[in-house]
Amino acid sequence: MSNILNTALELMGFLDTNEEDGFENETKSKIDNKKTISLLPKTSQPIIVHITPKAFDDVMDLVKRLQNKTIVTINLALVDVALSNRIIDFANGAVYALDGGVLKLADNVYLLAGQGVTLQERDTSNFPWNKEPI
Known part of the structure; x- marks a missing residue:
């Protein structure tokens, strides 16, 4: 019966028996030889894909690649201005x-x-191809 009373008093904060029990927190010095799995993503080289759309339907390929974390360059030189604006929008x-x-x-x-x-833009005014000829 005294065990129940001591437990109740300890839970209410009136009795502290952690020091009296004689238990010591032991830490393991050995590492278990179990297989560990890293939760961090593996770093890999970024993939860059170039797309030259010829119709508006080609944009869906672009969106799928973006969803798969692929960097995409797009060249709109082969389509007319109206379709180019629609694709870029x-x-x-x-x-x-x-x-x-x-x-x-x-x-x-x-x-x-x-x-x-x-993505960062750089100041390209100092590049040789952007300078005025002498």
Whole structure:
């Protein structure tokens, strides 16, 4: 009966028996030889795919690749202006939904990336091909 009373008093905080029990917290110094599995994703080289769409239906391939975390460059030089605007609008919406980014590389050439890829523009005015000839 005293065990029940001591347990109840200990649970209410009136009795502290941790020091009186004589138990010591033992830590294992040996590591178990069990197979461990890493929960961190494996880092791999990013995949970059170039797409030159000829019709609006080609945009679905672009979106599927973005969903699979592939970086995509798209060249819109072979399509007319109206279709080019439609394709880039759709691609921008997909990138926005995937929390990614778009970078214009040149006229009608864009780089699209999904989440986890940081896109930075550099100042290209000092590159030799952008300087005025002497």
